[in-house]
Amino acid sequence: MTDTFLRGAAAVVGVSEFHYKRGESPDGELRMTLRAIVEAAADAGVSPRDIDGFVSYGGGENDGTVVGASLMSHRIRWSNMIWGGGGGGAAAAITNAAVAIAAGQAQCVVVYRAMAQHDSGRLGYARHHFDGHMLPHGVGSPAQACALRTRRMLDHDGVPESAVRALVLADYFHAQQNPDAAAFGRPLDEPAYEASRMIVEPYRLYDCSRENDGAVALILVAADRAEKLHPNPAYVLAGAQGAMGGYATDTENDPDYSSAGFSGSSGVAETLWKNAGLGPDQVDVAQVYENFSGSGVAALIDHSLCPPGAEAGKVMTVENLTAPHGLLPVNTSGGNLADSFVNGMGLAVEAVRQVRGTSTNQVPDAKVSLFIGGPMAALSSSILLCTRDVL
DSSP: OOTTTTTTTEEEEEEEEEEEETTOOSSOHHHHHHHHHHHHHHHHTOOGGGOOEEEEESOOSOOHHHHHHHHTOSOOOEEEEEOOTTTTTHHHHHHHHHHHHHTTSOSEEEEEEEEOHHHHOOSSSSOTTOSTTTGGGTOOSHHHHHHHHHHHHHHTSOOOHHHHHHHHHHHHHHHTTOTTSTTTTOOOOHHHHHHSOEEETTEEGGGBOOOEEEEEEEEEEEHHHHHHHOSSOEEEEEEEEEOOTTTTTOGGGOSSTTSOSSSTTSOHHHHHHHHHTOOGGGOOEEEEOOSBHHHHHHHHHHTTSSOSGGGHHHHOOHHHHSTTTSSSOBOTTOHHHHTOOSTTHHHHHHHHHHHHTOOTTOOTTOOEEEEEOOSSSSSEEEEEEEOGGGO
């Protein structure tokens, strides 16, 4: 089996995504999961009962046997979950589904995630990987953990604060064209950003992602079947996941402390480009998981989409980051900051829309679409989707 065995083996043919303000969903996570899957199946032109593979990311009690039983699936051949906190495994969940199809373990696989506050609780406090390594030092929330690394990126590496601000403003710009975005109709400019209250230095209010109730589903099938189901499938070009060598969950020991964890000892970004046979300069549009703005900037640097240090400020401008004419449009639905947050999986749906040509902020002739999972997490992952002619 070669490093490129995933190239074009599977494609996304159906998607669904919806969200509510946190705590306001009329349904729990299972019911929202089922709704998202049924809608994605309709988008794909398949019966929900024909789904034989189930992949989730990041917790929850609704594993494949629970969801499959609720859908009355004919057969369940694949059921698993990607572990890893902070959204790091979000892209890996899609790669997981593609691996199942490429290996002949399943024929129709759904990737899903649902979140409801009355089921899962709030997110902004110590959970999962926040253990005795962090809590005794007063680090009890994701914002605090990521702020430490972002502060080092700004002070030690010399990345200007303008680069971080540009990502936030680009997200809010895109949200104004997306009627489903939480920030639709609420534009943000530089003075308003600078005037917003500090959450944990250097993060202001608008640097922090939203919390939403909602659900996401993506359905994948083999490439030959995809072409019969959808006129514009989003083919899986390459995917990669990994953790930094030697420390894994103890991310505060990362020798590349100002990075997002995709380069260096984890090798995620390097593996992605190698297996894709493409370089970062061939990416047309990117969706980057920005639970916090500085983390997203670090992830773009890790993937060589942006130079490190002071030079980052020359690339990370609102003009360069916005569709349709920016050099590298990023988070074209509004991202976690301005659209919604369901463990970042809505970004995956937007990556598919760009390949299909159906985004509300469509990049002209987009052929290669990158989805970067959660940065500064114990496990990191990325995936490249593309049109047929790229394969």
